[in-house]
Amino acid sequence: DxxxxxxxxxxxxxxGQNVTFRCDPISEHNRLYWYRQTLGQGPEFLTYxxxxxxxxxxxxxxxxxxxERPKGSFSTLEIQRTEQGDSAMYLCASSLGLGGHRxxxxxxxxxxxxxx
Amino acid sequence: xxxxxxxPQYQHVQEGEDFTxxxxxxxxxxxxxxxxxxxxxxxxxxxxxxxSGEVKKQKRLTFQFGEAxxxxxxxxxxxxxxxxxxxxxxxxxxxxxxxxxLQVKP
Numbered sequence: 001d002x003x004x005x006x007x008x009x010x011x012x013x014x015x016g017q018n019v020t021f022r023c024d025p026i027s028e029h030n031r032l033y034w035y036r037q038t039l040g041q042g043p044e045f046l047t048y049x050x051x052x053x054x055x056x057x058x059x060x061x062x063x064x065x066x067x068e069r070p071k072g073s074f075s076t077l078e079i080q081r082t083e084q085g086d087s088a089m090y091l092c093a094s095s096l097g098l099g100g101h102r103x104x105x106x107x108x109x110x111x112x113x114x115x116x
Numbered sequence: 117x118x119x120x121x122x123x124p125q126y127q128h129v130q131e132g133e134d135f136t137x138x139x140x141x142x143x144x145x146x147x148x149x150x151x152x153x154x155x156x157x158x159x160x161x162x163x164x165x166x167x168s169g170e171v172k173k174q175k176r177l178t179f180q181f182g183e184a185x186x187x188x189x190x191x192x193x194x195x196x197x198x199x200x201x202x203x204x205x206x207x208x209x210x211x212x213x214x215x216x217x218l219q220v221k222p
Binding site: 033035040041042043044045048056091093095102103104105106107108109110 | 122146147149158159160161164204206208209210211212213214215
């Protein structure tokens, strides 16, 4: 399977714990995106990378959230001191990217986080 | 910050009827993308519009980008049960609307 993969698919954690999610993009894609989606809403943009550089981060993103893409391939999203409001589906997507041009994003299956 | 609004939130149609969803941005968009998400699935790319006034067709689907590049629409002609899902527009490919969920009665 050469699509976008995410791990784990489900995560249940207690409030206050830290969690980390991993995303493996399509291999030739240099851009990688993180979104959060709750029921009945569209994906909410969190951040995106071009290669290893984090180019844009949502102003709404709490400082408890951090993302990395150290070698320009896979990425991790960490949430520290989780809160019940962090419960959501966390989606990763990847695309080609060249300058300011936007390309179609391929989404992974998501990681469903439940904070109890 | 930039916002993208979509209407309606839900639409129930009889199979064979037409369907339209509208997307409006508070600011001018460099481009807009459309995605479809089936229940329990992830968003799947449909199309990207870049030029002012652009119209693109994919079989029964027609996509339009407004002249001012602040609004867009998706029109489906003669809906089928396979069209069921939630349709999202995404300004700059990053800022998603809340989506329009389409239900089709056979």
